[in-house]
Amino acid sequence: MAAETLTAVRSIVRQSQDIVATRTYRPPCDVCVECDVRKQAVCAALDDSELGALQAIMTSTKLETHRTLVDQGQPRNRVYTLTSGMLRLYTMLPDGRRQITAFLLPGDYLGLGDEDVHDQTAEAVVDCSLCGFTVGEMEKLMDRYPRLRQRLHQMTRIALRQARDSQMILGRLAPVEKVASFLLVLSARAAEHGGALNPVHLPMTRTDIADYLGLTIETVSRSFTKLRVQGLIRLPDAHQVDIVDRRALTAVAGIEAR
Amino acid sequence: MAAETLTAVRSIVRQSQDIVATRTYRPPCDVCVECDVRKQAVCAALDDSELGALQAIMTSTKLETHRTLVDQGQPRNRVYTLTSGMLRLYTMLPDGRRQITAFLLPGDYLGLGDEDVHDQTAEAVVDCSLCGFTVGEMEKLMDRYPRLRQRLHQMTRIALRQARDSQMILGRLAPVEKVASFLLVLSARAAEHGGALNPVHLPMTRTDIADYLGLTIETVSRSFTKLRVQGLIRLPDAHQVDIVDRRALTAVAGIEAR
DNA sequence: CGTATGATTGATTAGAATCAAGCTCTGTGG
DNA sequence: CCACAGAGCTTGATTCTAATCAATCATACG
Numbered sequence: 001m002a003a004e005t006l007t008a009v010r011s012i013v014r015q016s017q018d019i020v021a022t023r024t025y026r027p028p029c030d031v032c033v034e035c036d037v038r039k040q041a042v043c044a045a046l047d048d049s050e051l052g053a054l055q056a057i058m059t060s061t062k063l064e065t066h067r068t069l070v071d072q073g074q075p076r077n078r079v080y081t082l083t084s085g086m087l088r089l090y091t092m093l094p095d096g097r098r099q100i101t102a103f104l105l106p107g108d109y110l111g112l113g114d115e116d117v118h119d120q121t122a123e124a125v126v127d128c129s130l131c132g133f134t135v136g137e138m139e140k141l142m143d144r145y146p147r148l149r150q151r152l153h154q155m156t157r158i159a160l161r162q163a164r165d166s167q168m169i170l171g172r173l174a175p176v177e178k179v180a181s182f183l184l185v186l187s188a189r190a191a192e193h194g195g196a197l198n199p200v201h202l203p204m205t206r207t208d209i210a211d212y213l214g215l216t217i218e219t220v221s222r223s224f225t226k227l228r229v230q231g232l233i234r235l236p237d238a239h240q241v242d243i244v245d246r247r248a249l250t251a252v253a254g255i256e257a258r
Numbered sequence: 259m260a261a262e263t264l265t266a267v268r269s270i271v272r273q274s275q276d277i278v279a280t281r282t283y284r285p286p287c288d289v290c291v292e293c294d295v296r297k298q299a300v301c302a303a304l305d306d307s308e309l310g311a312l313q314a315i316m317t318s319t320k321l322e323t324h325r326t327l328v329d330q331g332q333p334r335n336r337v338y339t340l341t342s343g344m345l346r347l348y349t350m351l352p353d354g355r356r357q358i359t360a361f362l363l364p365g366d367y368l369g370l371g372d373e374d375v376h377d378q379t380a381e382a383v384v385d386c387s388l389c390g391f392t393v394g395e396m397e398k399l400m401d402r403y404p405r406l407r408q409r410l411h412q413m414t415r416i417a418l419r420q421a422r423d424s425q426m427i428l429g430r431l432a433p434v435e436k437v438a439s440f441l442l443v444l445s446a447r448a449a450e451h452g453g454a455l456n457p458v459h460l461p462m463t464r465t466d467i468a469d470y471l472g473l474t475i476e477t478v479s480r481s482f483t484k485l486r487v488q489g490l491i492r493l494p495d496a497h498q499v500d501i502v503d504r505r506a507l508t509a510v511a512g513i514e515a516r
Numbered sequence: 517c518g519t520a521t522g523a524t525t526g527a528t529t530a531g532a533a534t535c536a537a538g539c540t541c542t543g544t545g546g
Numbered sequence: 547c548c549a550c551a552g553a554g555c556t557t558g559a560t561t562c563t564a565a566t567c568a569a570t571c572a573t574a575c576g
Contacts, residue, residue: 091426093512099426114415120422146404153411156418157372163421164378168349168357170428171472175532206555214429216533221556237541238555254351433564464523474565479524496523496572520575529566539556546549 031055040107040193041081041131045151053144057137063128069110072121078132079111085128086203089120090211100212102162103186103204105193111135112156126203170214173254178213179223180253183233183241200241227252289313298365298451299339299389303409311402315395321386327368330379336390337369343386344461347378348469358470359421361444361462363451369393370414384461428472431512436471437481438511441491441499458499485510 032055033048043054063069087104113119142149169181183200191197206217227233232249234242290313291306301312321327345362371377400407427439441458449455464475485491490507492500
């Protein structure tokens with residue numbers, strides 16, 4: 001196994017990325033009210049009149065493609081809401097093997113961990129915008145607005161559900177089934193987040209998909225090809241998937257009813 | 259694939275189990291105060307004086323080995339705290355493939371889902387005792403005691419962390435590594451729950467372990483044998499594992515630092 | 517004591533990882 | 547403008563490993 005090589009390569013990449021990872025600034029006055037993810041993020045728990053309290057402790061952050069937002073092992077000082085772009089969350093083994101546990105979409109919350117250090121690394125798949133809060137101030141705010149804590153609890157439960165779905169996908173599905181489910185899940189989530197169901201956009205690389213599904217890039221690629229040849233999807237380009245036959249794709253995914 | 263056979267067999271087993279799944283009764287007065295899991299379960303959030311409120315809405319339940327407590331798809335009326343025994347939580351595909359997502363130990367909470375139906379089946383690995391609460395009454399109680407909700411939120415975060423660790427194990431570890439991590443995790447959890455670190459008790463079958471780790475029983479068995487032959491563990495019997503060389507076992511697990 | 521269930525071990529097969537080219541697209545510099 | 551380089555993706559050939567198929571063994575139970 002070429003694990004050492006992998007680690008070496010990745011740590012080199014890491015160094016160049018960490019120099020300037022984020023740019024932070026105070027937001028203008030009424031950003032929150034007209035925010036794109038107002039209805040999906042934690043802030044959905046607050047009405048417009050309460051939103052000021054959240055905005056008061058919030059800082060906006062931009063994160064460029066491939067930059068690291070938080071690193072596995074770093075102290076957990078801040079939590080975030082993703083407002084645009086996509087993040088990948090992953091854990092890495094000492095020998096360089098990587099498991100992506102989730103892709104975060106706009107509205108998703110980063111910092112659902114329970115410990116004082118981050119147990120995962122979060123990186124930008126594409127350019128991202130985020131709202132940041134210090135853990136302490138967010139705690140205070142949740143004490144003041146119980147609905148905020150309730151909403152965060154709900155988001156944690158949803159994340160748990162997604163993680164458990166992913167356990168099924170990782171443990172019991174064959175490669176083509178994994179890729180088919182991946183596409184369907186992404187399509188459904190895009191729709192939930194206010195996007196379209198059908199042309200599924202995959203901003204991440206094949207390597208990311210492989211590290212999410214517990215496969216190699218070659219197997220991911222071959223699975224895409226199989227689905228394309230069978231006429232279930234079209235692939236205008238590597239990052240754009242047109243679901244031609246959703247019913248058949250669902251059957252392949254092995255999920256059937258859901 | 260002999261999936262149809264599997265389904266058939268399992269549904270027959272199911273029928274015989276569902277006839278009388280649980281026996282329920284009102285608990286005597288001061289059960290909660292001197293409960294074994296008083297310090298680990300949700301109730302840890304309440305002090306002795308507040309415990310009465312919880313006890314008032316609680317019903318004790320016994321569940322015999324292999325009985326089903328809740329079924330994937332059933333309405334989610336009640337939630338539970340496991341007080342003794344062990345539960346397996348799993349999702350099943352229409353074709354009979356099964357993925358166990360968690361083994362619940364005493365103190366663990368069942369019902370962290372977010373929907374009005376259970377997304378998983380919960381079965382007794384061995385005889386179990388549980389405290390049951392209706393969802394509605396638990397909700398009311400959490401409104402009254404915010405610390406209770408906070409505690410449940412924390413337990414959800416811990417479950418999420420465990421699910422994500424499991425994603426890594428399922429997606430990126432080799433069979434022997436999977437089994438090694440499984441043993442270490444179980445050992446650590448037993449210790450957390452007030453048990454001993456070392457002789458690890460495995461009440462579940464090899465089939466359960468296989469369905470948890472995304473393997474077949476044969477591969478699980480062979481992995482145990484490998485670890486035994488290498489002198490890392492001893493196997494007095496199939497359900498008892500003596501960890502001889504914890505350091506080496508950790509190295510095999512690929513986790514190394516944690 | 518025979519039967520059933522679960523666990524282990526062995527032989528064979530299927531399929532995903534690995535190894536190894538190509539290919540496509542993008543961006544760069546001559 | 548085109549040649550070239552590089553990264554990411556796809557495809558092909560080969561290897562290796564876990565699944566499958568098939569006994570055998572161990573233990574509990576009627």
